[in-house]
Structures are given as C-alpha cells and as structure tokens.
Amino acid sequence: MKKILAGAVAAVALLAVVPAQAAMKEVTVGTEAAYxxxxxxxxxxxxxxxxxDLGNAICAAAELKCNWVNVPFDALIAQLQEKKIDAIMSSMSITEKRQQTIDFTKxxxxxxNAFVAKKGSDLEISEEGLKGKVIGVQSGTTNADYLKAKYEDSVEIRRYPTQEEVTMDLVNGRLDAMVVDSVIGSEWFKKPDGQGYGFVGPMLRDPLFGQGVGVGLRKGDDALKAQFEKGIDTVMAAGIPQQLSQKWFGVNIYE
Known part of the structure; x- marks a missing residue:
C-alpha cells in the first residue's frame, strides 16, 4: 500500500510540472535491465x-517520449556512438574516462559502493588485508576501475560480463568478496542466495566512482542535453526523485 501511495503522489506531482504536449520527440534510451x-x-x-520511473518523469518534463531498450552494460557506449540508442540511463557514473568519449548531463x-562478503568474514579492507584474495566485479564499471587502481598489485581481480555472474561465483565459493553498488547489494541480501552475506568495511566514496549518475549522450548533442537537464531540474524541484526513492527502496537515497 505504501508503494501504491508513493506512486500516486509522484504521479500527481509530475502532472503539475509537465506541460501538455501533443507530439513529443521520441528518444531511445538504453539500459541494462538486470539491476x-x-x-x-x-x-x-x-x-x-x-x-x-525517474527516467520517464525526466523525459516527460523534458517533453521527450522515451522508449527503453535492454542493452548489456559494456555495450551501451558503443551503441550510443553507433546511433542505435540516443541516450543511456543505466546507473552510469560520470567519470573523466567516459567523458572522453561521451557527454553527460548533470x-x-x-x-x-561497497565490498560484500560472507557475514562474519574477517576481511580487512586494506591493501594488506586483501592481499592474495580473489575479488569479483562486473567489467566496464567504476567498481572495476576502482579495484584496478587501488588493489591490482595485491588481489586477483576477476571481471564478469554481468553482476549476476559475479554474485553466482561468490555464492559458489570462487570469490572471497565482490564490489557492488550498495543499494543493489542490499536488495540481493533479501534474496535466498544473498542471505548470509553482508557489507564489509566502510561505504566506498572515492573520486574514482565518478561525480554521480547522469544521462549519457553523444558528443555534441547539446540540444538533447539541454532538454534532459531541463527535465532533471523540473523533477528535482518537484521532489519526485525523493518520492520514487521511498517507493522503490523504502529510504531516501538523496539524503
């Protein structure tokens, strides 16, 4: 019931900020629908x-009609550059490395992010404490960049095409730990195969993880960027992201 009410409140708030529009520009948005x-x-x-939900609210406020397509995470930038998609909304962090090839909105x-291991693990999150350990991570993510930069000389890093494969190998004992988005980790702990696992060490807040999540766009697509940023500003001012955060996570990730 709380989720239904939160969704209704968000919908009412959105109606108050979205202009009536007879025909909106269609945009193909790529995301890896596995998170x-x-x-x-x-x-x-x-x-x-x-x-x-947040992307659709942003698109509506930006006077865009967004059509979502499922794309593997490590293929998103290539498909954007090849014009198979027009935008990326897939929890993609804004990093200097990615900004060399694509643009981002605010x-x-x-x-x-965080390390995850079995509960009761004696892992110490330090170069010495992780020495010789096998750590799993999804390839093409800021988590992979973080592990490479911080621990490449002390741990064995195993990269996987999908997060599901990372968690599978952790459960099967092939990994000592993994690095993952903390919300995704929290949701996994609720599932049968995630029980008995938890976060190890402090939450990871490093510049290597980027400046937050933005909409990925082709270089030079300034008009579309301006439209998306107008949409972001509008939904932020209306408090819609906070309402959707409560709906989906039960907490406000914007605090």
Missing part, C-alpha cells in the same frame, strides 16, 4: 524500476 530495483524486466516482459542520483 533490480533500479531497472529490471518484470513478469510481463516490461523494463521497470526506480531509474525507469547527475540525477548517487549511491555509494
């Missing part, structure tokens, strides 16, 4: 989640 509750495919085959959320 519940951020974005995932529901039982009806629809891409849903916190970031999808951020629309930011969540800390």
């Amino acid at each position: 519940a509750p951020f974005e995932y495919v529901d039982t009806n085959g629809q891409i849903v989640g916190f970031e999808v 951020k629309y959320f930011q969540v800390p």
Whole structure:
C-alpha cells in the first residue's frame, strides 16, 4: 500500500510540472535491465524500476517520449556512438574516462559502493588485508576501475560480463568478496542466495566512482542535453526523485 501511495503522489506531482504536449520527440534510451530495483524486466516482459520511473518523469518534463531498450552494460557506449540508442540511463557514473568519449548531463542520483562478503568474514579492507584474495566485479564499471587502481598489485581481480555472474561465483565459493553498488547489494541480501552475506568495511566514496549518475549522450548533442537537464531540474524541484526513492527502496537515497 505504501508503494501504491508513493506512486500516486509522484504521479500527481509530475502532472503539475509537465506541460501538455501533443507530439513529443521520441528518444531511445538504453539500459541494462538486470539491476533490480533500479531497472529490471518484470513478469510481463516490461523494463521497470526506480531509474525507469525517474527516467520517464525526466523525459516527460523534458517533453521527450522515451522508449527503453535492454542493452548489456559494456555495450551501451558503443551503441550510443553507433546511433542505435540516443541516450543511456543505466546507473552510469560520470567519470573523466567516459567523458572522453561521451557527454553527460548533470547527475540525477548517487549511491555509494561497497565490498560484500560472507557475514562474519574477517576481511580487512586494506591493501594488506586483501592481499592474495580473489575479488569479483562486473567489467566496464567504476567498481572495476576502482579495484584496478587501488588493489591490482595485491588481489586477483576477476571481471564478469554481468553482476549476476559475479554474485553466482561468490555464492559458489570462487570469490572471497565482490564490489557492488550498495543499494543493489542490499536488495540481493533479501534474496535466498544473498542471505548470509553482508557489507564489509566502510561505504566506498572515492573520486574514482565518478561525480554521480547522469544521462549519457553523444558528443555534441547539446540540444538533447539541454532538454534532459531541463527535465532533471523540473523533477528535482518537484521532489519526485525523493518520492520514487521511498517507493522503490523504502529510504531516501538523496539524503
């Protein structure tokens, strides 16, 4: 019931800030729908989640019609450059490395990352404490960049195409720990295979994780960037992201 009410409040707030528009520009938005509750495919085959709801609110406020497509995370930038998609909304952090090839809007959320291991693990999150350990991470992510920069000389880093494969190898004992978005980790702990696991050490808040999550766009697509940023400003002012955060996570990740 709380989720239904939160969704209704967000919808009413959105109606108050979105102008009537007969025909809106269509934009194809790429996302890897494998990160519940951020974005995932529901039982009806629809891409849903916190970031999808927020993205649709941003698009509506920007007077854009967004069509979502499921794309592997490490293929998103290539598909953007090849014009198979027009924008990326897939919890992609704004980093200097990525800004060399694509543009980003201002951020629309930011969540800390963390190490995850079995509960009761005696892992110490330091170069000496992790020495010789096997740490899993999804390739192409800021988590992978962080591990490479901080621990490449002391740990064995195993990179996987998907986060599901990382967690599978952790459960099967092939990894000592993994690095993951803290909200995704918290959601995984609620599942049967995630029980008995928890965060190890402090939340990770390093410049290597970027400046927050923004909409990824092709270089020089300034008009679309301006539209998206107008949408971000509008929904932020209306408090919609905070309402959607409560709906999907039960907490306000904007605090």
